Amino acid sequence: MQAQYPSRCLHVLNRQPWPSPKVNASKLILHHASSSSRKQKRLPVSYYRGGTSRALIFHLKDLPLNRADWSSIFLNALGSPDPYSRQLDGLGGGISSLSKICIVGPSTHRDADVDYTFAAIGIKHADVDYSSNCGNMTSAIGPFAVDAGFVEVEREIRGVKTVRIHNTNTGKLIRSTFPVVDGEAEVYGGFSIDGVAGTAARIELAFLNPAGSKTGKLLPTGKVTxxxxxxxxxxxxxxxxxxxxxxxxxxxxxxxxxxxxxxxxxxxxxxxxxxxxxxxxxxxxxxxxxxxxxxxxxxxxxxxxxxxxxxxxxxxxxxxxxxxxxxxxxxxxxxxxxxxxxxxxxxxxxxxxxxxxxxxxxxxxxxxxxxxxxxxxxxxxxxxxxxxNLRNATVFRTARRLMAGTVYYK
CATH class of the missing domain: 3.10.310.10 (Diaminopimelate Epimerase; Chain A, domain 1)
Incomplete structure (x- = not known):
């Protein structure tokens, strides 16, 4: 059964009666501000392009322990729900490939270095969907794991690093292999992918035993057609x-x-x-x-x-x-x-x-x-x-850290 996640909670401001002509307007504004205003909430975050997608990447430790509280954070940070489908009041881009969230934390799988959870965020509606993985954003998880210090890379050495990723949405393992330099994931390179301008360092993603990611079967209906x-x-x-x-x-x-x-x-x-x-x-x-x-x-x-x-x-x-x-x-x-x-x-x-x-x-x-x-x-x-039977599938992508700092949400 698909897990249900709560819709975003809407905060309704306390309504004040319209002032009589004798009321000092400036005092009313100050009174209203002091009684109903509050500072925006904030969390550390990184912003990465992975393949032909972009997402906010959160460290698991920075999020509330109660996962039911995540939905309102993710929706507001990206600017959803938005009846205009533009997400102007957030960091989303108004299309599904730009309305995504990743959460990375220490691995709970013995054969992986990190756990990675993906959430697809609705644009017009308050949907937070954990039912699938995003292959494009998977390409950013290895570099993020290096950049954020989940896995160690020796500084002042150029080389290649493999990060073992456990995707919690599907329970599958992915090996991400990419160049590193000076303790960080390399971004410069001559590899290009269609749909993204320019060139970058090549990232090899090996999806191990990808069949049956959600249903346990390559052919869930038991038929080829x-x-x-x-x-x-x-x-x-x-x-x-x-x-x-x-x-x-x-x-x-x-x-x-x-x-x-x-x-x-x-x-x-x-x-x-x-x-x-x-x-x-x-x-x-x-x-x-x-x-x-x-x-x-x-x-x-x-x-x-x-x-x-x-x-x-x-x-x-x-x-x-x-x-x-x-x-x-x-x-x-x-x-x-x-x-x-x-x-x-x-x-x-x-x-x-x-x-x-x-x-x-x-x-x-x-x-x-x-x-x-x-x-x-x-x-x-x-x-x-x-x-x-499909044992492994391999694709080559690029990724880049675009921003690391603080995201503000209401």
């Missing part, structure tokens, strides 16, 4: 639970861009309906109404072809193996969630799956699967055992 609302789908759990549909089956071109998905009169509601029904079938929720916002992810799949990207550049169809258009928390993702990439890699090995039927027979790179998304492409390396 199911039919939901007349649409053939593949429900798979690797990295995060995901639902894959053929783009043509929902009557859109698989290379559709995010703004066009948003503008489509029926597409988002159709995909959300399929996602909620799949959640029940996968055993994630008891009914459609209780489906978590962040899982299962849903993505449209299509065969490779040349097409226009968000940047206006042309993606050469011969440079990718498959085309994916993913949604995250009800919004079109402008790249692809890393955990969706892991699920795509797993599904390519399942003959007859929606993904398998769209993947090029001859791979662009024999070391992995090259996935085309709205901002470019990403390669996911996958290692299978002799029975076709």
């Amino acid at each position: 199911d039919v939901i609302e007349g649409i053939r789908v593949t429900c798979i759990d690797a990295g995060n639970p995901c639902v894959f549909v053929q783009a043509e089956d929902v009557k859109v071109d698989g290379t559709i861009l995010p703004d066009a998905i948003d503008a489509h009169p029926t597409l988002l509601s159709k995909l959300e309906s399929i996602r909620c029904k799949a959640s029940v079938g996968m055993g994630i929720s008891e009914d459609e109404a209780s489906t978590p916002g962040s899982i299962p992810k849903i993505a449209m799949v299509s065969k490779l072809k040349s097409h226009v990207l968000l940047s206006g550049e042309i993606m050469d169809g011969k440079s990718i193996d498959v085309v994916i258009r993913a949604l995250s928390v009800g919004q079109p993702h402008r790249a692809v969630p890393v955990t969706v990439g892991l699920a795509v890699a797993a599904a390519t090995n399942l003959e007859g799956s929606v993904v398998h039927n769209n993947v090029a027979k001859q791979r662009v790179d024999q070391d992995g699967l090259t996935i085309g998304h709205s901002s470019g492409k990403i390669m996911v390396g996958a290692e299978f055992d002799g029975d076709g």
